[in-house]
Amino acid sequence: MSKPDYLLFDRNTKAIFWNLNRNAIQRMLDYDYVIGRDPSIVAIVAPTQSRKFDKFFYGTQEIMIPIYKSTTEAAKDFPEADVLLNFASFRTAYDVTMEALDIPTIRTIAITAEGIPERFARTMRIRAKELGKWLIGPATVGGIAPGAFRIANTGGTIENIIKSKLHRPGSVGLVTRSGGLFNELSNVIARNANGIAEGIAIGGDRYPGTDFLDHMLRYEKNPQVKFMVLLGEVGGTLELRVAEAIKDGRITKPVIAWCIGTISKHFGGEVQFGHAGAKAGAEAETADAKNAALREAGALVPQSFNDLPELIRGVYEELHAKGEIPEIQEPEVPPIPEDYAKAVKAGKVRKPTNFICTISDDRGEEATYCGVPISTVVEKNYSIADVIGLLWFKKKFPEWASNFIDMVIKVVADHGPAVSGAHNTKVTARAGKDLMSSIVTGILTIGPRFGGAIDGAAKYFKMAKEKGMDPVEFVDYMKKVEKIPIPGIGHRIKSTKNPDKRVELLKKYAKENFPSTELLDYALEVEKVTTSKKENLILNVDGTIGVLLVDMFRALGYKDEEIDELINAGAFNAFFVLGRTIGFIGHYLDEKRLDMPLYRHPTDDILYDVKCDVE
């Protein structure tokens, strides 16, 4: 770092930013881009962040900035960074500063937090002085070296920065207490002179880390600074130190100075005007006394804040006429690309979407299921079946349909531990696997032979009915053309003599509540044919559900092709998947409760017949 001592920042200055304050960091990078320098932030410190980096824009490009857990670690990787921007809260800012002061590569620390206890502020200050380091703040927006480096939010928006000529160096050294008036003064100086060469807002607290004089002594040495503007405040004696320095010749460049808070003399000590540090404890600390002392020392002091612009203009024009202040070539300024979100809001851009969603929306105050807010779903006592209706079929089912779906879910929820899906779940759980893995083995078992008969029954019975096959013809067709048993027909033990109670209930409900049971009636005709051959070739529970779902959707106004689409998409099977998952979860939890060991299938239950052609 070969910059002279009187400069805290130049175009190569690199900084570590403490706290993942995305807006402030992005504003700094925008500034870097506008003035045509490299990104000034090399690392972010955020102890509570689990991420290793964050992305920011530099112009239109995205860059990655690493995130560290501590300043020490960040400084180790980036020894070239000599500035720490301490954006920690008032609770942690002190600890962050004290850590950074002990890091040899860090020379300047800016502290933004307001409300740091005075004892902490004094301790930071004295420690920094002992080490010859620079503290800016606390309670400040920071400062700016135009054309070189901007501390965080100093100068406000990019538009204002350019209007106030903070994007390239001028000839004035500025020191203020507050950040708000810092902006104002930059603007005044840009309008009445050629802008500032460097500006620091020392902060509004009683004990700033560095004060006006510290920075003005730097400006005195900086050949770029031709004159200085000091905006002081009632309270404290920091301005008097500047008066002393003018008197004893440590400051020789012209100084224009004004202390605000002349009002306070009219109200004694009763009214707190402005900042925490802004309270005169003694006569010498009043704005009037300090203005008088500065005037007497040789500073140019206006009669009122209102006369400040004229005074600045006067000094500038005089120095300009003498040739001490050269003309400035205004640099080209690249535009900052507009943020996409902002441009969208302003209706300036559009882009095609990649995904479409027609069932739910989480963008408003409350997420909705097919337009119905979740709170309504609860308040209006929607059943699980109603929610299925909204999210699967985008419909509010009539009560008869909701009740039917409810029955379906209940009926298919479980069928004991021996069926293949439940068995797989149990075996996986016993292998020590988690909930997701275990139930997934069960769900993956669902298919044409296990649980898949709902789809199949619906498909074939519907097809037969539509083609006008009579039941005998259909049974024949399945045997000769499709060459498969009819899905939904047949049961291991149940028969015409020993009917399946579940089926009886479903049929009874449909007969009583469905507007029409056309396909069920057809399937029952088919059952008559099949049971005449063999007693247990009954319409089973899968078959009943399959054909009744077709009847249900028909009654809800679905066309035949639409119902085919649903079947092909797996929507019918979905009822089984959903219902049976309840059972799988039950079996998984049961295994965990029992804490059974790994299952190994007994060898005597396996026929070994290993004959291979291997030599």
Place this chain on the structure above:
Amino acid sequence: MAQRGIREYDGKRILAQNWQDYFGNDFEYDFKSILITPETDLDKIPEEYPWVKETPLVAKPDMLFGKRGKLGLIFFKKEKPGDVTWEDAKEWIKQKMSEEVEINGVKGRLTHFLVEPFVPHKPEEEYYVAITTDEDEDVIYMSAFGGIEVEENWDKVVEVRIPITASDEEIKKIIKENVPAEIKDKEKFADFVYRLYKLFRDLHFAYLEINPLVMVGNKVYPLDFVGRVDDTAQFVAGRKWGELEFPAGFGRDLTPEEKYIKEMDEKSGASLKLTILNPEGRVWTLVAGGGASVVYADTVADLGYVKELANYGEYSGNPSRTETREYVKTVFDLMTRNKHPEGDKILIIGGAIANFTDVAKTFDGIIDAMKEYADKLKDVGVKIYVRRGGPNYEIGLKRIKEAAEELGLPIEVYGPETHMTEIVRKALKEGQEAA
């Protein structure tokens, strides 16, 4: 705010509550203090504090102001010191609460009193100790000549400066070497001051004074206590402070409007401040920003209108539209209560160039309030001057101008091309010439 005065009662309570940690068993402090407020049921005191019936008492107001002895506001004798009973103290407090008094030129009522046992002692037993802060050092004042005459005896006060980074050993040494010659038990006194200083530091006091301090053997009697703490240290020292109230100065009771804004400020992330200077004043301000608000007040005074300055206040930190509206309505309500005998009132809506406060948004809040108060503002007669810069200022200025014109309120509007305080000059000079 940072340094806040605390009641004598709270000072002593803090001392007592932290006594074990700082003074252990090497010193004894028998904390017996009662804070009496207008809400206190005086008849229940003897039940709660039976000792009031057993010992002579002292009663005094506890409202941050000093020199109570000289003001005749320390009640410790009827005929001779130490003959004040609970009944006497009760009557005295009731009496004092009912009358208006003037303290240092400020009129007001006494509301808070401290009642303690009377401690008989000789004047030569009254020591003095005070601790305050300076930039890089803390300063301890010690004297063997305490009591109400301490200022007259200031040449006998020893001042020692302790660097804030000094180690415990260094602190002990500095204090020990500087104990005033007239103190009887120097070692004991030095030890006490050292411990008191440690408490001062750890508990983030900004000022602490015990005068008089009476020490009898191991027994410590802090007969008066004045303290200020750094309220920003709440997160560090709050537990040791216990429940601590920061009362306003005597006679500086907030008006309901000021109180309303203060409460809003406490709840908000933004900053909202309001002080009524002269409700009859002609010049009212609505200024954004802590620094800018001072500059506007200065300028009004510079131009000779300080007597007409009605309020001081500021809003900043990006307040919401609602917060701005409520703030502005409060000011409008105050300024439309009566007409000014010399003509239209002047409303300065000012501010510097905002960093990130959305000017259009805050102005929308002002416009909302303007609409609600349009009739009243017209009745009283108000001329509005606006100057502001920052994000969306063009939109904000345009909207406020249109809104005011639509409502029939005279308005002049300026942006950052006009110097911040120029509107004050326009309002007070040009405006008055034209009228």
